[in-house]
Each structure stands twice: as C-alpha cells, then as structure tokens.
Amino acid sequence: MKAEDPEAAAQPQANSVPKPMLIAAGIQKAFDRTRALAGADLDIYPGEVLGLLGANGAGKSTLSKVISGHLTRDDGSITLQERPLNLRSAREAIEYGITMVMQETSLAPDLSVLENVFLAELGRPGLLSYRRLKRRAEEILDRLGQKETLPLDREVRLLSAAQRQLVEIAKALALNSTLIIFDEPTASLSPPEVERLFQVMTNLKRSGHTLVFVSHRLEEVFAITDRVTVMREGRTVAKSLDTASLRQAELIRLMVGQEIKSVPANSATKAAKSPRTRVFEVKHLSSAPAVRDVSLTVHKGEIVGLGGLVGAGRSETVEAIFGLRLRQNGELFLDGKEYAPRRAGDAIRAGIGFVAEDRRIQGIVPDFSVRENLLLGHLAASRKFGLGYSQRKVKLDELIEKLGLPAERLDTNMLNFSGGMQQKIIIARWLLLEPSLLILDEPTKGVDIGTRTSIYSMLRHVAEAGVGVIVVSSDFEELLSLCERIVVISDGVSIADVPSAMLNEEKLTLFAAPRTSMEQNSAVLRDIAHDLNGAAFWTLVDQDRLFCLYAAVTNDQADPGFRAGDTPMISDTRIPAALSRRSDALVLEAENQLGTLLLSVLSDRGHDMGWIGVTLDGRSPLPSAEQLRGRIEGFLGRIVKPQ
Amino acid sequence: MKTERINPINAERSLVSELVGRLEIRMLALALALGAALSILSPHFLTSNNLLNVLDQSVAVGIVAIGMTFVILIGGIDLSVGSVAGLTGVLLGRGLEHLVIPVAIVLAVLAGMTIGLFSGFLIARFGLPAFVVTLGVMAIGRSLAYIFSGATAIADLPENFGNIVYTSILGVPAHVLTLLVLYALAWTYLNFTKGGRTVYAIGSNREAARTAGLNVLAFSILPYVISGGLSAVAITFASAQVMSIDPLAGTGLELDAIAAVVIGGASLYGGRGSIVGTLIGVLIMVMIRNGLNLLNVSPFWQGSAIGAVIITAVLIERLLSSRAFSR
Numbered sequence: 001m002k003a004e005d006p007e008a009a010a011q012p013q014a015n016s017v018p019k020p021m022l023i024a025a026g027i028q029k030a031f032d033r034t035r036a037l038a039g040a041d042l043d044i045y046p047g048e049v050l051g052l053l054g055a056n057g058a059g060k061s062t063l064s065k066v067i068s069g070h071l072t073r074d075d076g077s078i079t080l081q082e083r084p085l086n087l088r089s090a091r092e093a094i095e096y097g098i099t100m101v102m103q104e105t106s107l108a109p110d111l112s113v114l115e116n117v118f119l120a121e122l123g124r125p126g127l128l129s130y131r132r133l134k135r136r137a138e139e140i141l142d143r144l145g146q147k148e149t150l151p152l153d154r155e156v157r158l159l160s161a162a163q164r165q166l167v168e169i170a171k172a173l174a175l176n177s178t179l180i181i182f183d184e185p186t187a188s189l190s191p192p193e194v195e196r197l198f199q200v201m202t203n204l205k206r207s208g209h210t211l212v213f214v215s216h217r218l219e220e221v222f223a224i225t226d227r228v229t230v231m232r233e234g235r236t237v238a239k240s241l242d243t244a245s246l247r248q249a250e251l252i253r254l255m256v257g258q259e260i261k262s263v264p265a266n267s268a269t270k271a272a273k274s275p276r277t278r279v280f281e282v283k284h285l286s287s288a289p290a291v292r293d294v295s296l297t298v299h300k301g302e303i304v305g306l307g308g309l310v311g312a313g314r315s316e317t318v319e320a321i322f323g324l325r326l327r328q329n330g331e332l333f334l335d336g337k338e339y340a341p342r343r344a345g346d347a348i349r350a351g352i353g354f355v356a357e358d359r360r361i362q363g364i365v366p367d368f369s370v371r372e373n374l375l376l377g378h379l380a381a382s383r384k385f386g387l388g389y390s391q392r393k394v395k396l397d398e399l400i401e402k403l404g405l406p407a408e409r410l411d412t413n414m415l416n417f418s419g420g421m422q423q424k425i426i427i428a429r430w431l432l433l434e435p436s437l438l439i440l441d442e443p444t445k446g447v448d449i450g451t452r453t454s455i456y457s458m459l460r461h462v463a464e465a466g467v468g469v470i471v472v473s474s475d476f477e478e479l480l481s482l483c484e485r486i487v488v489i490s491d492g493v494s495i496a497d498v499p500s501a502m503l504n505e506e507k508l509t510l511f512a513a514p515r516t517s518m519e520q521n522s523a524v525l526r527d528i529a530h531d532l533n534g535a536a537f538w539t540l541v542d543q544d545r546l547f548c549l550y551a552a553v554t555n556d557q558a559d560p561g562f563r564a565g566d567t568p569m570i571s572d573t574r575i576p577a578a579l580s581r582r583s584d585a586l587v588l589e590a591e592n593q594l595g596t597l598l599l600s601v602l603s604d605r606g607h608d609m610g611w612i613g614v615t616l617d618g619r620s621p622l623p624s625a626e627q628l629r630g631r632i633e634g635f636l637g638r639i640v641k642p643q
Numbered sequence: 644m645k646t647e648r649i650n651p652i653n654a655e656r657s658l659v660s661e662l663v664g665r666l667e668i669r670m671l672a673l674a675l676a677l678g679a680a681l682s683i684l685s686p687h688f689l690t691s692n693n694l695l696n697v698l699d700q701s702v703a704v705g706i707v708a709i710g711m712t713f714v715i716l717i718g719g720i721d722l723s724v725g726s727v728a729g730l731t732g733v734l735l736g737r738g739l740e741h742l743v744i745p746v747a748i749v750l751a752v753l754a755g756m757t758i759g760l761f762s763g764f765l766i767a768r769f770g771l772p773a774f775v776v777t778l779g780v781m782a783i784g785r786s787l788a789y790i791f792s793g794a795t796a797i798a799d800l801p802e803n804f805g806n807i808v809y810t811s812i813l814g815v816p817a818h819v820l821t822l823l824v825l826y827a828l829a830w831t832y833l834n835f836t837k838g839g840r841t842v843y844a845i846g847s848n849r850e851a852a853r854t855a856g857l858n859v860l861a862f863s864i865l866p867y868v869i870s871g872g873l874s875a876v877a878i879t880f881a882s883a884q885v886m887s888i889d890p891l892a893g894t895g896l897e898l899d900a901i902a903a904v905v906i907g908g909a910s911l912y913g914g915r916g917s918i919v920g921t922l923i924g925v926l927i928m929v930m931i932r933n934g935l936n937l938l939n940v941s942p943f944w945q946g947s948a949i950g951a952v953i954i955t956a957v958l959i960e961r962l963l964s965s966r967a968f969s970r
Contacts, residue, residue, distance in 0.1 A: 324854065344856035354854065362854040367847035367914040376844060379837055380856030386836055429855070 021046040021210060022067070022085075022098075022179065027076035029062055036062040038234040039076070044179065044212060049205055051225030051243065052214045055255050055475065059234040060214045064181045067212075068100035069093030094120070099172035100181040107167055109157035113137075116156050117170045140173045141166075143207060144200050162193040169200060180204065181212040186220055187310055198224050216255070218248055219509070230254040252477075252505065276300045278336070279468035280352075280437045282321060285330030290316035292492035294330075298437060298468035303459060305483030305500065306472040308512045313492035314472045315357055318439045321470075322354040323347040335436055348381045353430025355423075357441040357472070363426045364414055370425060371410045374399075377429045392432055399428045420451025424458065431462065438462060441472040456482055476505045488512050488565075496565035498547070507540055507547055510609070511565075522564075525612075526552040528635050532628075534558035534616035538601070541579060541611060544570050549610065557617040558594060575615055582611065586625040593618035597628050599636070612636065670908060670923040677927060681934040688937055697926070697933050698819045699884070703728075704899045705822050705925040706877040708907075709829045710759075710870030711900040712921045716833075717846045717866050718913025719773035723762060724874045724900055726784030728893030731755045731875035733788045736797035736888035744804055752875040758784065759871025763864035781897070785890075792890040800886055808883040818880040825873070829918045838862060846913025902949060903928055906956045927952065 020043035029037040037059045044050055054060045065071040067078065069087035078085045080096060087093050090100070107116050114130070115122065117137050122128070134152060141147045150159075150166050159167070165185060172180050182201070186194045201211055201224055215221055221228055221243070228246060230238040238254050276299040285294045290313040298304045306314045319325045321332065323341030332339045334350050341347040347354070356362035365373055374396065375389055382388050400407060403424050414422060423443065430438055443459070444452045459482065463469050473479050479486050480500050488496040488511040496511045521538065528536040529552040537551035537560060548566045553559050561574035570579045578587035578596035586597045595618040601609040614632060616622055623631070682689040707724050714721045731751045738747030762780050766773045810817045833839035841862045844852040853859045874893070882888045907924030909916025931948050 323856075343858070344854065345858060348856040356854045361848070362850050365844045365847045365851050365855075365914075367843065372840065376852075376855045376857070379840055379844075380858075382837055384837060387840065388837075 019082075020044055022078065022080050024063070024067060024078045025076055027063060027066055027078070028074045029059075029066060029071060030074055035234055037066070037073075037076075039236075040231060040234060041236040041239055042067070042229055043240050044210060045227070045240070046210055047205065047208060048226045049201065049211045049213055049224055050240070051221040051228040052212055052231065053216065053218070053221050053228055053251065053255060054231035055216055055477070058216075058231040058255070060216075060231055061183055062234075063231065064100055064183050064212065064214055067093075068098050068181055070100065094175050094177065097176060097178040098181070099175060099177035099179070100183060101165065101168045101172060101185060102183055107156045107164060107171075110155060112153050112155055113150055113159070113167055113170075114152040116167050117152075117174050119171065120175060136174070137170065140170050143173070143203065144169065145203050146196075146200060149196075160193075162189050162196070165189075165197065166200070169204075177209070179210045179212070181214065183214045184216075185213070186215065186217065194220070218251055221251070222246075222248070248506070276302065279334070280470075281333040283331045285317065285320060285332070286328045286492075287316060287320035287325045287330075288328055290492055291320055291325075294487075294489060294492070294494040296470075296487045296494060296497065298470060300436075300468060301463050301466050302485070303463050303469040303471060303483045305479035305486040306470060306489060307476060307479050307486045307508055308489040310474055312489045312512065314489050315441050316492075317489060318354065318441055318470060318472055319356075321347070322352060322439060324354075345380050348377060348433065351433075351436040353377065353433060353435040353438045355426050355430065355438075355440040355443060357445065359419070359423055359426060359446070364422060366413075366415055368414065369411045370405070370414050370417070371396075373414050373425060374410075374429050374432060377433050381433055395432055395434070399431060403428060418451070420447045420455070423447055423451070423455060427455070427458065435467060437468045437470070439470045439472075442474065443471060444473075444475070444478060476508045480505065480508070496547075496567070498565075498567050502542070502545055502547075502567055507542070510540065510549060511547070522550050522552060524635050525550050526554070528552070528614060528632050529554040531631065531635075532614060532616060534614060535560050536632075537562070537613050537615075539611055539613060541570070541582065544580070546570055546573060546579065547610075555617060557619070558615045560594070560596070560613070560615045575613075578613070578615075584625065586622060586628060588618050588622075595622045597625055599629070599632075667908070667917055667919045667923065670906070670920055670927070674923050674927050674930070677930050677934070681930065681937070685934065685937040688934065693933070693937070695816070695819075697929050698822075699816070700933065701925050701929045702818045702822050702884075703877045703881040703893075704896065704903060704928070705922065706825060706873050706880070707870075707896055707900040708903040708921050708925050709825055709918065710866070710873035711897075711904050712829070712907070712909060712916060712918055713833075713842060713866035713869050714773070715846075715901070715904050715909045715911060716842050716913060716916055717863055718849070718911075719766060719863075719866065720777065720901070720911070721759075721762070721867060721870045722774065722777040722897050723758070723780035723784055724870060725893040725896035725898075726781045726788065727755055727758050727871050727874040728878040728881075728896055729788040729890055730758075730784040730791070732878035732882055732888045732892050733792040733797070733890055735875070735879060735882065736800065737791060739800055739804065744801065744807075748807075748879050751879065752872050755875030756868045756872040759867040759869065760864065762871070763867030766867065767860050767863035785894075788890040792888070794890060796890070797888040798886070800882070800888070805883050805886055808880060818883070821876075821880070825876075826918060826922050833918055838865070842866065843914055846915070848914070899928065902953050905953055908956070908960055910960070924956075 022044040024040065024042040027037050027040045040059055040063045042052070042063060052060050052064065062071065066073045069090040069092055072088065085096065093099070108119065114133060114137050117140070118133050137152055138147065141150055144166070146166055150163055156164060156167060169180070185197060189197060201213070204211060213221070213225055225243045227240045228243050228251070229236060229240055230251065232255060278297055279300050280298040283295045286292050292313070294313070294317050296304065306317065308314050316325060320327050323344045323346050334352065339350050341350065344354070365376060368376070375392065378388070378392050400410060405421070414425065417425070427440070427443070440459070444455055447455065459469055459471070471479065471483060480503060483500050486498055486500050486503060486508065487494050488498070488508065490512055525536040525538065533555045535551065535553040535555065535558045538549045540547040540549065546562060546566070546568055548562045548564055550564050551560070551562060559574060561572070562568050570576050573579060574592055575589055575594050575596045577589050578598060581587055582598055586595050588595045594615050596613055596615045598611045598613045601612055614628065687693055707728065711721060711724065731754050734754050735747055735751035738750050742750070758780060762776050765771050765776045808816060808818045812820055833842065841852065841857045842865070844857055845859055845862055849859060878893055881892060903924035904916065904921050905911065905924070906927055907916065907920030907922070909920065928949055931952065932945050935945050935948060936942070
C-alpha cells in the first residue's frame with residue numbers, strides 16, 4: 001500500500017474550489033496506552049460532502065471528535081479559514097460553526113423536540129418565546145424538507161433513531177453551523193431512512209453547508225460523497241480522493257491494507273477437510289422480536305461466521321443460544337444431545353462459552369483481579385458452595401502462559417491492561433472450562449490491529465483443538481478471513497450458509513441486504529413467475545458457481561434447481577447451458593427443455609449486481625426473447641437494489 | 644504473542660504502598676489512632692470496663708451492618724433495617740408470651756428474613772429502586788410495630804431472656820461473641836464461597852455477571868434476606884440488654900449501619916467494600932460516641948462528629964479511587 005503516494009492523492013480536482021476551509025495535519029491522540037490517532041490529516045473544502053472512510057478502529061470517530069472539539073488533540077495542528085484553531089470544548093467549536101452529529105445522540109430524552117433543537121438557547125438568561133422558537137424550528141425543518149416527519153411537541157424519547165438524528169441535525173442548524181460532521185449516521189437506520197437522510201444531506205449541501213460523512217460502508221460513501229479521505233490505524237492513507245474517479249476495490253485496499261490481506265490464506269484452504277462431527281445445531285430458532293428463523297450448524301474444529309448488517313439479529317441469535325434471551329421456537333442440539341438453556345448458567349454447564357459484544361459492559365468485572373475475571377465462568381459453572389478455584393489451577397497456569405501474561409500480574413486490576421489483552425482474558429475465561437462450543441460477538445471490536453491478528457490466531461488454535469467456534473462480526477473482511485463458513489442473517493432470518501472461500505465482500509453485502517427489500521423483491525419475482533407460469537430468480541454468478549439471492553417457482557416443471565441462499569455449481573443446476581452462456585437470447589436446455597432468459601442487473605452507479613433470470617417449461621410454446629423481456633420489464637421497475 | 648506493556652505505577656508498587664493501598668489497613672490505622680488519642684485524652688477510655696462497654700454498644704449496629712454490607716456490595720441499600728428491627732422485636736415480645744425463648748427468637752429471625760425476601764424480590768425481579776422499596780417497607784414495618792405492640796413497650800419479658808446477653812464464655816459476653824462469630828462467617832462467605840464472589844461480581848458489573856452465567860437474581864435477593872434476618876438478631880440482643888421491647892426500638896439504626904459500612908470503605912455503587920472494613924467502621928463510630936461521652940462533650944455534638952467522619956471517609960475514598968481508575 002505504500003505505493004499509494006499520499007501527495008499525489010492529496011491533489012483535488014483542478015476545477016474544484018482551490019482552498020480548503022479546514023486543514024487538520026498530523027493529529028495525534030492517545031487514550032491511556034492506546035494510540036487512536038498517529039498522524040491523521042484531513043482537508044475539508046467548502047460546500048463539499050467529504051467521506052471519511054476506514055475500518056472499525058481506524059480512528060475516524062476520534063478524528064471527528066478532535067475537529068469538533070469533543071476531544072483535545074495531543075499533537076498536530078488544525079487551521080480554519082487559514083487561522084489556527086485550538087478548540088477546548090465542543091461549545092467553542094459551535095461558536096466557529098462546527099457541529100458533530102454523534103453516533104449515540106446527545107439529546108435530552110424527556111424534553112420535546114422543540115426544546116432539544118434549541119437546547120443551547122435554554123441556557124440563555126431571560127424568557128423564552130416558544131412561539132418564536134417554534135417558528136424558527138419549522139423554518140429549519142422546512143429547509144431540511146422534513147416538516148412532516150418531526151412533530152415539534154413530541155418528547156424525544158418517543159422518537160425513532162432516525163427521527164432523533166433529524167433532531168440532532170436541526171439542532172446543528174439552529175446553532176448556525178456551517179460544517180456538520182456525521183459520525184456513522186446510518187448505523188442504526190433502515191434503508192428508507194438512509195435514503196431520507198441522504199436527501200437531507202443533499203438539501204444541506206445545496207444550502208451551502210459543508211458536510212463530513214464518517215462511515216465504513218463503501219456503498220454509502222459512493223452514494224453521497226464528493227471526495228473521500230481514507231484512514232487506517234490512526235493514519236490518513238489517502239486524502240481527498242475524488243469519489244467519481246474511485247473504484248470499490250481500490251477503496252477496500254486502502255481501508256484494509258496489505259497486512260490483513262495476508263491473513264486470509266490459511267482458513268479457506270482448510271475448508272475441504274473430511275466430514276466432521278457436528279458439535280452444535282440449531283433449527284428454526286426464534287426469539288422475539290429480533291430473531292425470526294435462524295438455523296445453523298457448527299462442526300468440531302470449525303469457525304463459523306454469522307454475517308449480516310447491524311440490527312439483523314445476529315447478537316440476539318447468539319444470546320438466545322446462550323440462554324440470555326427467551327426463545328419462542330427452535331430446537332438446539334449440543335454434542336448430539338438436545339439442549340434447552342433457560343439461563344446462561346445452563347449453557348455454560350452444557351459446554352458453551354460466550355464472549356459478548358461489549359467487553360466493558362458485558363465482560364469485565366472491574367473490581368475483580370485478572371485471576372477472578374478469568375475464573376468467573378468457572379464460578380458460574382460450579383455447583384459447589386466453595387470457590388473450587390484450585391481445581392482449575394493447572395489449566396489456568398497453562399492458559400496465562402499462552403496468553404503471554406506474566407504470572408505476577410494475575411492479581412492486579414484488569415483495567416490496567418490494553419483492550420486487546422482484556423479481550424484475550426475474557427476469551428480465556430471460557431477456554432478455562434474447555435467448552436465444546438465457543439461463541440464470540442464482535443471479538444475484535446475496539447482492539448488494535450496488532451492484537452487483532454493475535455486474537456485470530458488464538459481462535460484458530462482453539463478451533464484446531466476441536467472446539468466449534470461461532471464468530472459474529474460486522475466486519476465482512478474479518479469474517480471472510482477467519483471463518484470457514486458464513487451464515488448470513490438478514491432481518492432475523494438465516495438466508496444463506498456459504499463456504500467463505502466462495503464469497504467476497506460484495507457478495508456478502510448482497511446476501512446481507514435487509515429483508516425489507518428482499519421481501520419486496522421476492523414478491524416481484526413471484527409475480528413474474530406467476531405471470532409467466534414458470535420460475536424467476538435473482539442470482540450472482542462467479543466463474544462456475546451460482547449465488548442465488550431470491551427464487552420463486554410457480555411451475556414445478558420449470559424449476560431451475562436452486563433456491564434462495566443456495567450456492568450450487570452451475571453444472572449441478574437444471575439450467576447449466578443458460579447460466580454458463582449468459583447471452584441475451586432465450587437459451588433452451590437440451591436435456592430438459594427448460595427455456596431461460598437472463599437479464600443483467602446494474603446498480604444506479606453501474607455496478608454489476610448479478611442476473612435476473614426467468615425459466616419456462618419449453619415443452620409448451622415459448623415466447624420470443626423480445627416478447628419475454630417486454631413482459632417482465634414492467635415488473636423490474638419495482639426491484640429494490642441494495643444500497 | 645505480544646507481551647503486555649506494564650503500567651509503571653503498578654509495577655513499582657512496593658509492599659508498603661500495597662498495604663497502604665488496602666482500605667482496611669487505612670481504616671484500622673484510623674481506628675487505632677482514634678483509640679490512642681482517646682486513651683491519652685481520657686484515663687477512663689483504656690479500662691477493660693469501658694472497652695467492654697464499647698463492644699457492648701457495637702453489637703446491635705454491628706450485626707445490622709453485616710447485612711447492610713451485603714446489600715451495599717450488590718449496589719443496593721436497605722433503609723428498612725431499623726423498622727424491621729422494631730417490628731421483629733415486637734413479634735419477638737409477643738412470641739415470648741407464649742413460646743419458649745429459642746423458638747420465639749427463631750420465628751422473629753424468620754420474620755425478618757421474610758420481609759427481606761419481599762423487598763429483595765421486588766427490587767431484583769422487577770428492577771425497582773432499592774431506595775424506594777425499602778423506604779416503603781420502612782414505613783410499613785414501623786406502622787405494624789405500633790399496631791402489634793399496642794403502641795406501648797413490652798416489659799414483662801421472661802427472666803432468663805437476659806441470659807443471652809449476660810452469659811459469658813471465657814470472659815466475653817455472649818452477644819459480643821455472637822457479633823464476632825457473625826463477622827467471621829460473613830468474611831468467610833464473602834471471600835471464599837461462590838455466593839460471596841457472586842455478590843461482589845453483581846455489584847461490580849451486574850451485566851457482566853449475568854453474561855458470565857452467574858445467578859444474578861438469587862444473589863441479588865439474598866443480601867436483603869440476610870439483612871432482614873440480622874435486623875431481627877440485632878434487636879433480640881438489644882432487647883435482652885434492656886429487658887424491654889419498645890415499638891420505637893431501632894429508630895435510626897439504618898443510618899448508623901449505612902454510616903458504618905461507608906466509613907468502612909464500601910462504595911455505594913456496589914462491588915467494592917469489605918466486611919472487615921465494616922467492623923472497623925462500626926468500632927470507629929462507637930468509639931467516637933464513647934469518647935465524646937467520656938470527655939463530657941455535649942451529646943448533641945456526636946452527630947456532627949460522625950457526620951464529619953462519614954464525609955471525610957467518602958471523600959478520601961473518591962480521591963483515591965479516581966486516581967486508581969482514571970484513564
């Protein structure tokens with residue numbers, strides 16, 4: 001990656017506005033012993049939408065917070081309109097017209113929308129004129145084009161996440177901010193809400209505001225930004241690249257870097273081992289409201305990934321498996337035996353370990369020493385009255401040696417260790433119990449890149465020792481490199497179970513697309529299949545393999561031989577000729593007389609999104625390709641393409 | 644695997660600073676200093692009679708403070724101990740009219756535990772604030788104490804009821820011995836059993852305890868049961884000391900018990916504190932009272948002195964812990 005010349009990349013297009021309004025250079029920031037920023041640069045040009053892109057933990061949020069005064073920098077310089085800017089608080093930043101719309105909103109939940117929008121003014125002396133405030137608020141919402149979506153007298157705690165975000169934006173406008181930084185604004189939004197947010201952002205840009213859009217989602221960055229700055233490991237690796245000139249692969253390379261790219265190799269190759277014994281199986285699990293129908297299996301020594309978007313129900317799924325959530329439905333089997341945990345203690349005694357998503361809230365007991373934190377799982381598993389710590393001593397000594405943890409630090413406070421080491425200790429908590437299944441939810445969240453690799457190798461060793469491992473992660477790259485198989489969950493339903501060797505980030509994204517669009521698309525395909533009395537499907541094709549996203553079959557005679565979530569070889573389907581040829585014509589299979597027409601699907605930005613196919617029974621007379629295309633084109637307008 | 648960078652502050656910790664860092668040691672030093680000061684100021688302080696007196700005065704609040712320590716360790720509070728003591732005392736008095744002494748005592752303790760179970764269940768199962776639930780129980784308890792006693796003191800207790808206090812074993816009165824045994828049991832339980840460590844884990848991080856599979860519900864209720872039961876034990880000894888049971892007995896006991904636990908270094912947020920610290924806290928409080936009496940200071944000053952100690956203790960604890968845990 002070093003070949004990327006940051007100087008060359010730094011040159012914006014010649015015809016753009018010449019001078020940046022804000023320049024941040026060499027920003028450094030450390031928390032405790034973790035270096036969040038190690039020389040980050042950022043230029044913001046007036047009136048642009050700048051995408052600040054990077055993987056989790058790259059330092060995007062920290063840099064945004066430094067610029068918006070929420071954090072003070074350790075080193076480096078910031079200039080605003082060619083004058084040095086040394087902010088001491090977010091309040092001061094507001095005076096300079098800089099506001100940040102935070103991930104977790106900073107609203108007062110018991111006050112009304114109106115009061116929140118003008119929260120800063122509530123602190124001024126004198127009486128408030130609610131009538132005047134109301135008029136101003138309406139004006140602001142009007143400018144955002146969101147007058148209808150936000151009732152001004154509603155209490156904020158009653159609002160949806162998307163509405164709260166609007167309040168935050170309105171609040172920024174009430175303060176006359178010119179530069180608004182959006183920190184991962186789409187993280188908790190549904191696709192239509194994302195669409196609306198983008199509309200709002202477009203309106204803001206049109207009215208002369210400068211926006212920074214922080215994200216790790218490429219598609220969104222492509223959709224909304226003018227320029228992109230990419231960060232990795234606390235540094236800026238590419239500055240103000242012109243979005244229009246970028247390709248996705250290039251951005252991924254910038255975000256991820258080479259170090260990580262070298263990791264994937266070994267897991268994928270191991271996938272093709274002899275059949276192994278099943279450690280764990282779950283069938284049709286449901287746990288309201290987030291988990292609706294999830295099935296998955298884990299074999300001995302296998303790392304299975306649970307992929308999907310935030311809010312798809314992955315964490316809820318593993319929590320239900322671990323007995324932390326009530327289940328309405330579903331059969332669970334552990335080591336071939338039926339297993340029905342009513343609380344986490346049952347799961348632990350049955351041989352399951354669970355590393356929860358939020359280490360600080362769900363993992364660490366802060367007043368306990370490292371030793372007692374390690375032995376917490378043992379405590380839960382034990383049915384004794386006493387502690388029984390001694391029975392684990394041998395295993396404990398062995399583990400801490402593997403962790404590289406000096407024995408004399410075993411009785412010191414856990415909080416003195418880095419996030420990565422803390423995470424390893426929490427993982428070791430379960431290894432101590434020698435579980436048959438280990439579940440990890442976002443195991444590398446907030447962990448620096450070096451430790452991340454060592455956590456990966458730790459998990460691989462665990463799997464090699466015969467433990468089944470489930471990893472939940474929003475980081476697709478991580479899933480692809482670490483897991484042998486990936487089960488994709490979308491809106492509470494497991495919709496695909498695919499060896500990761502067959503996947504890449506784009507395919508995973510398509511599989512993970514929210515169910516709302518999926519249901520609509522399935523409906524469209526069902527309509528087509530019904531209209532033509534055949535089958536309709538949407539699939540990706542990669543060399544000689546198929547990735548079926550949706551399929552609808554109304555005439556069994558015209559069954560193409562695959563369903564949603566299936567990934568068969570082309571030769572194993574009932575329409576191999578059509579799929580391998582992928583021509584404009586209606587292809588008739590010699591073997592079974594199935595006629596298939598494939599239409600290529602492109603995203604609004606011209607990205608390849610696979611094929612929509614229609615299969616008909618060729619024993620009855622077939623329409624011509626043109627006729628067929630004409631008949632289904634009307635339906636295709638209703639297809640929702642994943643962002 | 645990478646080796647961990649070691650926090651320099653921690654690495655250089657010597658034995659001395661380790662000891663000073665231990666809260667109990669600091670509090671013990673304070674207690675000893677207080678004792679030394681008092682024995683210099685008053686010739687009567689360091690007499691065996693007076694020291695027994697100090698212990699004698701410690702028994703009721705000391706026993707209640709054990710239960711309060713459990714409750715505060717899980718991050719709760721029990722305001723009802725005083726009126727639970729009053730109510731169970733009255734029940735004991737009524738019981739003694741018909742039953743043999745041990746049975747009456749056991750029933751009173753069971754009644755206290757039942758009340759604790761009630762509060763604990765409401766708090767742990769429905770997530771109600773401990774402050775509010777025990778405030779309600781406090782009012783109910785005192786009201787029932789008046790009703791069951793007919794609002795008068797019960798003075799016609801059996802002659803030998805006083806024996807539970809005035810019997811002494813190896814020169815130590817039975818109730819003081821009970822106090823020490825209860826502290827030893829509580830210390831063992833909190834440090835060397837699964838239940839005790841679960842109590843600490845819940846107080847330190849309830850969500851992590853739940854996620855790690857500990858039985859959070861049961862061990863969130865248990866402290867209130869212990870607290871209720873020990874309130875009854877405390878009032879039993881207190882009644883035997885004066886051979887009379889008053890429906891007003893135990894008024895203000897909750898504040899003394901909380902004060903002792905807090906002076907003993909426990910955090911009201913839970914997870915931090917020790918039973919030894921509580922014992923020292925009880926002794927410091929009783930010593931201040933006793934010392935001010937011996938020095939003929941107006942009893943009205945006692946409140947100010949104890950209040951000052953409480954605030955100082957909490958302030959010191961905060962300053963020390965913010966240094967230890969700041970990031």
